[in-house]
Amino acid sequence: MNNSDDSAAEDTILEIRDASVTFDLSRGVSRVLDGVDLDVKRNEVLGVVGESGSGKSMLANALVDAVPEEGDLAGSIRYHPPGGEEIEVLDQDAEGLRRLRWEEISIVSQSALSSFNPTMKIRTHFEETLDNHDYDMLEGMERAGQLLSDLYLEPDRVLDSYPHELSGGMRQRALIALSLILEPEVVVMDEPTAALDLLMQRSILNLLDEIQDDYDLTVVFITHDLAQLSDLADRLAVMYAFEITEVGPTEEILENSAHPYTRKLLRSTPDLEGPLNQMEAIEGAAPDPVNVPEGCSFHPRCPMATDKCREQDPGLYDVTDEHTSACHYWDEVDENVDLRSSAPEDPSAEVATPELASERGGDPLLSMEDVSIHFEETQGFISRETETVHAVDGVDLDIYEEDVVALVGESGCGKTTLGKASIALQRPTDGEINYRGTDIWEAHDDRGSLLSRLTGGIGAPDPSDADIDFSEIRRALQIVHQDPASALNPNKRVISSLQKPLKKWNAEMDKEARERRIYSLLELVGMEPPEDYAERYPHQLSGGEQQRVALIRALLMNPDMILADEAISALDVSLRVETMDLLLELQEMFGTSFLFISHDLSNARYLAEKAGGRIAVMYLGEIVEIGPVDSIISNPEHPYTKALRWATPDLDKEEIGTLPMRKIDIPDATNPPSGCRFHTRCPEAREACTRENPEPIETEDGKQVACFRADPDHEYWESEPIAAEEGDSRIDPTGSNAATGESDD
Known part of the structure; x- marks a missing residue:
């Protein structure tokens, strides 16, 4: 047994011994940290991983004695500064903690937006931090500029912006820079990338890997995603039920x-x-x-x-x-x-990929043809200038009976807008969306025209010949949101929320019949006993249980298709497979199709491959690659798809590798680049890419790829590579592509 209380070795910077946090609640004592013993070694990246609610964030707060006042923190946390005397963190007064928390140990929280004062520019946050700790302002702001540059940000632009004027990824990087401004020895990162899409997550991890070496940092990185740490952390500490259950070198933990x-x-x-x-x-x-x-x-x-x-x-x-x-x-x-x-335990038991729904024959259930969606966005408080947001541009997509199309891409690429258009929640600017051959917006307008005529409207046009009533289309096309808690009425019990669609669409059902159906579905999704769950309020359910209720509510409509808009991204990694398996079971039972929106390529692979579906990759309003799952994952051909694959955490990756793009940040959708929209970030871009937007090309393995590189005869191959610009990352001026190790020739 490892119960040693010997003094720390020279390479230990933080010693945690018997650390516990308790809260006195009306229903009993809540122990949210329970006798934790852990050493953090100097200049290492220690990954702390576990399910939500395992005590990870409370451990982060305990390291700087920042547990909420209602909590009781006990035990010992000793900090060993380089060349200085040991400091017992829990014995520090207010002044000692003030200096310790920024100058020695800093914390990067999950939400950068809540960490910044929304009324202050980013520059002011840096200046106030330097001033409060008596640091030289000129030297400190020079360091701020260097840190922001190291994080691939434009210092002047970022410093002169308010937090809301920056993207989520830019804010998070600015917060990392702020945490390093006083040159701390230890940085505690509490789910610092959880709110970001995978490409930005991976980019920040890549930058963090470099900064940790450049600035000789010790990093405690907290996450619920074990794969995220596989090629970043030197050691892993696994938490379960507020305790440390396993600690060891990352490779040892992953392999043994x-x-x-x-x-x-x-x-x-x-x-x-x-x-x-x-x-x-x-x-x-x-x-x-x-x-x-x-x-x-x-x-x-x-x-x-x-x-x-x-x-x-x-x-x-x-x-x-x-x-x-x-x-x-x-x-x-x-x-x-x-x-x-990396190989099946029993090769004969490996999951067989079903036949593609798109190849089973029959007409599409839903067809989108040349769909574009543009918004007018007002800028400024005085000038009120209007700009056009190109959310979706010229998308063609067919979804079949019992199909799964996983739509992946970065935040802001248009996934949700396209998804809402597919279920008649967003009217397209151009193009057609047909449900079983009926234009859904013609059906919508028919309903309005008929209502106007029935109520005596003057000059109301005659209804056209829509085959399906719009109300039937809305019933057949349903949605499950990313955040089930906000989608459920907090003041209504589960049974009340679930009875509402039945009352609307099955008015002939009596109360007893409605309850029987609701109980059977609750039981079907594993919420037993159903009578108990039916009487609960949303706040009395876990995140996974809330999502199941939202899914049941959609299924009560007997829909043909469900838009699952990031429906598992808010769940623990350990719950995602369970929820996706449930979607597949329900598809088999009810014959439902899914448009599954995700920023995570591994989740898209799991659901779509098991269902015989496809993956569609979206970038700045366009679908740049679509096809069978194995082809997309094993042989991505669009450079953006390759970047998404690089960004996806993998338990078997040995190192993060270099960013396979010229720039980290996605361009503004109000001013998309000319030609191929990805060319400003593409490591393979040539002059031809700046002039012409590529049309989709059919490939031998069943994909459609909107990239000139898929056409061996295109003029792209004779045009000049695009010269490196200021702000480009990892582009070798000699002409070699540092991201892939290949020459442009």
């Missing part, structure tokens, strides 16, 4: 984890390479902090649990000199809980 929870967590993480039949949800739910199980807290979900596990807290056992595990049977885990491998 000695705790059942860690192995289950690894198997629940979707990625691009692993066999689909080895990805599975963790059964059961994490414990309530007021009612943590006796003994090993994981035993109710553990396949190895014995009476010893139920009765005795395991503490931390030494697996190797650098690897510890809180499992009584750590030396038997390998025999009882499989790790996910």
Whole structure:
């Protein structure tokens, strides 16, 4: 057992011993950090990973004694500054904590927007921080400019902006720069990229990897996504139920984890390479902090649990000199809980890819033809100038019966706008959207024309010959939102929210019949006993349970297609496979098609490949590549698709690698680039790309790719490469593409 309290070794910068945080609640004592022992080594990246509610963020707050006043923090947290005397963090007065929190240990929170004062420019945040800590202002602001440049930002533009004037990725990078302005020794990053799409996440991780070396930082990186840390962290600390369950070198944890929870967590993480039949949800739910199980807290979900596990807290056992595990049977885990491998455990049991829905024959369920959606956006308080946002431009997309189309791309690329148009929530500026051969907006206008005629409207046009009534179209096309909590009325019980669509669309059903149907669907999605869940309010449900209720509400309409708009992105990684499996089960049962919007290529791969669907890649309002899942994942041909693949965390990646783009930030949709819209960021761009927008080209493996490189005879191959510009990242002026290691010739 590892119970040593010896003094820290020279390479340890933070010692956490028996750290606990409790809150006195009316229903009992809530223990949100429970006897944590952990060392943080100097100049390392320590990844802290676990499900939401496992205590990760509370650990971050404890490191700088920033636990909310209602909480009671006990134990010891000792900081060892370079060349200085040991500091007990929990013994510091207000002045000591003020200096410690910025000058020695700084924190980067999840939401940069809430970390900045919205009424102050970014420059003022830097100046106030320097002034409050008596730092030289001129020298400090020079450092601010250098830090922002290192993070691929334009210093003057960012410093002279208000927080809301920057994109999410720019704000997060500005917050990282602010956290480093006083040259701290330790930076604690609490889910710093969780609110960003994967390409921006990966770009920031890439920059963080460089900055950590350049500035000799110690980084504690907290996340619920284990794959995100696989090629960034030197060591991993796994948390479950407010305790540390396993600690060790990253490679050791990934390849030889000695705790059942860690192995289950690894198997629940979707990625691009692993066999689909080895990805599975963790059964059961994490414990309530007021009612943590006796003994090993994981035993109710553990396949190895014995009476010893139920009765005795395991503490931390030494697996190797650098690897510890809180499992009584750590030396038997390998025999009882499989790790996910790069090959199927049983090749014959690997998930067979179904026939593509688009190749089964029959007309499309929904067809979008040359759809464009533009918005007018007003700028400025005085001039009130109007600019046109090109949200969607010239999109063609067919969705078939029992189909899955996974639409992926960065935030701001038009995914949600196109999705809303597909279900008649957003009228296109140009183009047609047809449901079972009926133009949905002609049907919409017919309803309005008929209503006008019935109410005596003067000059109302005659209805056209729409085959399907618009109300039937709206019933057949439903949506499940990203945030189920905001989509459910907080003042209504589950059964009240679910009865509403039945009352509207099945008026002939009596109360007893409605309840029977609701109970059967609650039971179907695993919410048992259904009578109990039906009486709960949304705040009494977990995030995954709220999403299930939102999905049931959509299914009560008997829809033909559901728009799942980032429907799993707010869930823990460990819940995503479970939710996607549920979507697939419901599709098989109800014959529903899904337009699945995601910024995560691994989630898109999991759902679409299992369903025989396709992946469509969207960039600045256009679909740049679409096709079968295996073709998109294994042989991406558009440079943007390759960038998304690079950005997707993979448990088997050995290193992050260099950014395969010229620029990190996406262009403004009010002024999209001429020619190919990706050319300003594309490492393969040539002069031809600036003049002409490529049309989709059919490839041998069943894709459509809007890139000149897919045409061996295009003039692109004879045109000159685009010269590097200021702000371009990783472009070798000699003509070699540093992102791919290939020459443009």
